[in-house]
Amino acid sequence: MRSEGSDPSRMLDGFRDQLAATVVREHVSxxxxxxxxxxxxxxxxxxxxxxxxxxxxxxxxxxxxxxxxxxxxxxxxxxxxxxxxxxxxxxxxxxxxxxxxxxxxxxxxxxxxxxxxxxxxxxxxxxxxxxxxxxxxxxxxxxxxxxxxxxxxxxxxxxxxxxxxxxxxxxxxxxxxxxxxxxxxxxxxxxxxxxxxxxxxxxxxxxxxxxxxxxxxxxxxxxxxxxxxxxxxxxxxxxxxxxxxxxxxxxxxxxxxxxxxxxxxxxxxxxxVALAVQNRTVLAATAAVNVGLGTDDYAYVAEAFAAQPGIRCMVLLFDRPVAEHFLRSAWRNGSPSQSVGEEAQFEFLPLFTYLTSTFLKASPGLEQYAVRVNPMRGGPDTVLRVLRATLADPEFRAAAASA
The missing domain is CATH 3.40.640.10 (Type I PLP-dependent aspartate aminotransferase-like (Major domain))
Structure with a gap:
């Protein structure tokens, strides 16, 4: 799937279909x-x-x-x-x-x-x-x-x-x-x-x-x-x-x-137990975002997926190519911008970051439309609060409006 010369709406639909079709390995309760x-x-x-x-x-x-x-x-x-x-x-x-x-x-x-x-x-x-x-x-x-x-x-x-x-x-x-x-x-x-x-x-x-x-x-x-x-x-x-x-x-x-x-x-x-709680947070946060789609709180988000692109996380798919602007806003509004080695002991704050490199290499253009959110040890309330602040950031809003 190529970004250049592609119709954005068709590209977005393609990414949505592929994300929905990608397997999530069974997780323990x-x-x-x-x-x-x-x-x-x-x-x-x-x-x-x-x-x-x-x-x-x-x-x-x-x-x-x-x-x-x-x-x-x-x-x-x-x-x-x-x-x-x-x-x-x-x-x-x-x-x-x-x-x-x-x-x-x-x-x-x-x-x-x-x-x-x-x-x-x-x-x-x-x-x-x-x-x-x-x-x-x-x-x-x-x-x-x-x-x-x-x-x-x-x-x-x-x-x-x-x-x-x-x-x-x-x-x-x-x-x-x-x-x-x-x-x-x-x-x-x-x-x-x-x-x-x-x-x-x-x-x-x-x-x-x-x-x-x-x-x-x-x-x-x-x-x-x-x-x-x-x-x-x-x-x-x-x-x-x-x-x-x-x-x-x-x-x-x-x-x-x-x-x-x-x-x-x-x-x-x-x-x-820590990973099972994390999985529950992914499911709860994803459901909450999808319920709120179309509201100002979740502007520019096309859909959220409880996914496993290498790492269990919530994947956000945007309705326009704003992923890089979104991440820079997230790093201003509460997410770390770097990882020690994702899910290492030293990391407990929710991490807003790029999809894993294996996924991005296989799907050119995906890096413009999708990011992932790893809650780490945080709960859905924390994840959603940082997400709403990121989407409400004036600098991000300006960039998204012109994208």
Whole structure:
């Protein structure tokens, strides 16, 4: 969809239809989130009950060595946290890594894919650091439309890949494939010959199940985006693959120290409920905006969507190309203009910002008509108050009137 030479009303209708058609992955309810919290604590109690929960050690414990001469070990507290994650997500093993989501994706690729192998991706723009990680491994990257099961099956049979890489959350407007069904299709054609890897960032503790629980070989996730104060990630996979990752990262400087690991686990306990509340806020704020359409409070807003353009949020679609003016007004009227790493522990104020880059790259012109609002820890009243102030801003009104 091109902005130049296009009729604005047709473009707007196209964006509206595609936003409405883009899948929103199933989100856990508040009650189910409480169950997740209780389940995580129950597993932690079984692994580190009693006073072990307060032991946060440092260093490379020789009994946990991964290479020769007792080297490559990790702190006992780190090993306990990894065991909690593995048990909770129903997988053989887990490893904590530096670098949050990007670090975990790199480690997952390094641990499960041989350099130079052929890897199949969805026909969409991947996250900005994912493709460089594949390129640095010399992977033969191919694409197929995962929304088209027939095309996927043909690709699997005609040119079998060594690995298939999935992003759990939607990557572009119009994405609609079901992750579990897509994983099942690949398994039915390729069996265990092809490794199935899932980028589960922004899906963990939101979706009822993540990639490894849906039949994939490995999941990569960011604990930094799940309230950890440190930029830590994790890879969940079989013991052999996790062992390779540990050996690759056997240097002392690569280890996640005990206090960092425990801080990440303590924060993770609170993530399910926080994210379920956030989801409720998205739904409530979106409904309120749509009820108010046509009033002066919501001037220039064509429609609001409870969407998931990579990140769960409210998407605002404007009736004219004023998105940039709107955001500058929002940043004058209560929204931060920058992110630490969206949904990191340090962020709690509602964030008014651009749609994710993967969506914007796939839909030229969308950046002029749509923005997203992530409520973070705020409630609908706060989101709507900032939104109304943004739309009432005299400088924004002047720009919108002349657009």
């Amino acid at each position: 508040l009650e189910d989130a409480i169950t997740l919290q209780h389940g995580l604590v129950d597993v932690a109690q079984q692994v580190m009950g009693s006073d072990e929960v307060f032991v946060e050690d440092y260093g490379q414990v020789r009994e946990l060595a991964t290479v020769g001469f007792g080297g490559g070990g990790r702190p006992r507290a780190t090993a306990r946290v990894e065991e909690v994650l593995a048990r909770f997500f129903e997988v053989e093993d887990a490893v904590l890594v530096h670098g949050a989501g990007t670090g975990s994706i790199r480690a997952m690729l390094n641990g499960l894919v041989t350099p130079g192998s052929r890897i199949l991706l969805h026909h969409a723009h991947p996250y900005k650091t994912t493709l460089p990680a594949m390129r640095h491994m010399g992977l033969d990257v191919d694409h197929v439309n995962l929304d088209d099961p027939s095309a996927l099956e043909r690709s699997l049979r005609d040119n079998p890949p060594d690995a298939v890489f999935f992003q759990h959350v939607p990557q572009q407007l119009g994405d609609r494939h079901d992750l579990e069904e897509t994983i099942s299709l690949v398994r039915s054609v390729r069996g265990a010959e092809t490794r199935l890897l899932v980028d589960d960032n922004y899906a963990v503790m939101r979706s009822p199940r993540i990639g490894v629980q849906l039949g994939a070989d490995a999941s990569a996730l960011s604990l930094f985006k799940l309230l950890s104060p440190h930029p830590i990630g994790a890879v969940l996979a079989d013991s052999e693959s996790v062992g390779r990752i540990r050996r690759d990262l056997s240097s002392a400087g690569c280890q996640i120290q005990g206090p960092q690991a425990m801080a990440a686990l303590r924060a993770l306990v609170f993530a399910p």
